[in-house]
Amino acid sequence: MHASSSGLSAQQSAASDYDAVPVGLCVLSRDLRFLRVNETMAMFNGYAPEEHIGRTVSEIVPDMEDVARGLMKKITDTGETIGPFEVAGKTPAEPGEQRFWMEFWSPVTDVQGHIVGASVAAVEITERKRLAREKDQALRVTERRLQQQTAIAEIGQLALQDTALQIVLNRIVEAAAIALDVPLTKVLAFEDTADQLKLVAGVGWAEGLVGVASVGIERESQAGYPLLSGELIIVDELALEERFSGPPLLKEHGVVSGMSVTIAGPEGRPYGVIGIHATDRRAFDRGDRDFLLSLAAIISNAVRKEAAKTQSTLLIREMSHRAGNMLQLVSSIAAQTFRQAKDPDEAREAFNQRLASLARANHAIAQQGWSDTRFQKVAEDTLSPVAARIRMEGRDIQLPAELCFDRIHPA
Template identity: 25%
Template sequence: MTVAALPSSSPLLRSSFQELATVSQAILDAMPTALYVCSADGAILRYNRRAAELWGRKPRPGETDERYCGSFRLYHLDGRPLAHADTLMAQVLRTGEPAHGLEVLIELPDGSRRTVLVQIEPLLNDQGGVLGAINCFQDISDRKVLELKLRQSRQDLEDFFENGAVGLHLVAADGTILRANRAELDLLGYTADEYIGRPIADFHADAPVIRDILQRLSRGETLDRYPARLKAKGGSIRHVLITSNVHFRNGEFHNTRCFTVDVTDQHRADEALRDSQQRLAVTYDQAPIGIAEMDAAGRFVRVNAALSAIIGYAPEELVGRSFLELTHPEDRDNDAEQYARQVRGEIAHYSIQKRFLRRDGGIFFVNVLSSSVLDQQGQFRYGVRVVQDVTEQRQAEERLRESERHVRELLEALPAAIYTTDAAGRITYYNQAAVEFSGRRPILGSDEWCVTWRLFTPDGTLLPHDQCPMAVALKEGRAVRGAEAIAERPDGTRVPFIPFPTPLRDASGRVIGAINMLVDITERKQAEEHQRVLIDELNHRVKNTLATVQSIATQTIRTSPAIVTFSGNFEARLLSLRRRTSC
């Protein structure tokens, strides 16, 4: 590539960027990042090999018809076209203000597009006038794809919670409601402000029931469709089944995760069954969920159309058969035991989730609520079983788990060191690349702020972990960019790197943790040091040459009686010096 020469009298040569403007093309091409230099009018004066590779083309240096950027086309991140005259480089040349950490979309001649991160510095003379600018830019397309996938995965999880058909809520160890989804709020008729942040006991109609629920959960028990009554807005009562367990963090009670299924209609149906057999018959025909009557031996006596459709058998094919015949072998014993207790009068009702075997060979999950109808003496007459198909719900839960596993596998496959922390800075996850980067395996829940053994600032000063960029991102609730640090491994080796800590927030905007990526810049630092050595050597040689010229001039003055004689003698000695230095 032809290099456009700068005037030797330009103040640019006295600026901090004069080395870059004069170094050889080989040094520019050795730099690990793409860069180019523009004059004040936007003409591209110099660029390195990496810049040409990112552009997919080689502009002609000094060409004024093609200014500000060597990209074939430019776009805003949202896809809107961006004229070369409106680029960040053009703005820097107009204002003299630098532009750091900004992103832009470039298009190559083959039509492909890449996202690049630009760092532009103006080149100023002694009076502050703009002589040109230098742009160091890097391809971050892969990182943007990863960020998009992570955002989409998190959005999917948030969408599952917020828009699920079943009521969901989280409760703290002290009984305070931390979060609730739209189905939960709609179930009880409250707004989020009226519901979240209040004790869960305020919404239970039966104080002993909520005390029993909280005590069981505090012992680490799992509740499966626990019956309860909730107070809705306006004073009405909603009968629900609560499935809940506890999320323990570092062995301590963090919060409960509760699924609230509204069974108010089912409860009313049970009351109607006890009041009138005729009303039950109407309910059979109209109910949108499966209902069956069972004798004491567990055989179907009557089956409605919905249950027939769920199981795949005609009602007449089910009558006389035991429900255990159609139950998955692994679920039979539990259901049989519960039903036997119900028949003996030990329990009035029970709920269970199990698997049914369809006629076509398929397996599906159902929630079963089994209740007793008693005779006048209070003895078991027959059982009523309400069956709800929850196969899609189970599949959605499985897809959620698969999504989480996929994200974890994706993070493990990345070549960059990545780790996460909770809001207090305790490390909650790290990938294998983080182990290789730090030379150690961090202790989850114990190590804080960073996976490294020790940290130092670029000048070698010890950097406490609680003052590192990750700590700043968590404490100030903002992403930290542009910082550099040095990590020391347990074996004493040191690695310069750039961190990219970013806070993670919940739906309310509260910081719940952070994710950090550590980029090893050892090769870049080595290239910078090599460049500095070359520049120092060049400066040293120039100074020696000037000293020699000064000495020749002094000697010539001493031996020349007139200015005419001095001119001839000085020129001859300079030519002699040139012949010696050329050998």
């Protein structure tokens, strides 16, 4: 009696341990019926342990039937254990959710040594997989941000150097394609007619289009919308876009998603638009948007620098031309003054006054930044020594800087 009681106690203890372990355990027959299931495995599957007994895998977890059938065949054919290996599927415990387990299958034999089923041990790794995915995603985002910031630093340095604008534009569209992982990038710039934007730089477009292709700027177009709205726009799916229509240029290249933003130009006018495009549906985050805005700012600064350089060249050329004219004017004033003068002292005084008037005219124009200057302003400054003897009447006009010295000739 005592031995029998001990044996029963041991069996009860083993059964209790079988249920209590944090590993999913079950025994399956060759036809995939549950013969034994512990609490952990039952929790994985979404049924009570007793609800499993005698029912098939297809009845309890139909999403796992094909995998289970293949494993059972391998067990019965080879008699070898399998695992550990990863299994993915869905169960009634969490409908619609993809879950993951590490499993180990081993053959179960009868007293004659025939394989009658398989013993299965499973550990859920869904949370571990989720954390790993999040870690990988965070790492990819960090790498992309680093790539974007490096590109901004390199291009910014290039733009600060004495580099041609076209070289800067080409480098920017290349960097945008790499850092944002998109096949198509572009910079559109206003043409002389100001009603079209030309594709002045780009990556991924059909051969011969860069430097030739143009798009309209109406509000209904994707290029025109950011110009008129002044905002960075994001297109999730071009075919479903209601704010504007995609131009043929984008549709012919299979564009689905993208971003575009205006590039500021000199004197308050926009230079054009920078855009990036993908041929699949993309989700662009704040870092991606900031990166595109940074590229637009670099282009804007490069455009202003190029315009200032051009203006400086023109100004130096104009100053050289004006210097020659000024010397001729001084020579003319001197000849006119001393030819008519009878008293050397009076001649010297008149010459000094005329030179002073010429200097005042020059100062008036310089104050306007060598731009258009009011005629009245130039006349008043030039003739101030004799203002008491002069009355000025009539409509005031704006004189271009290059005409001021030609029109104001102190007498």
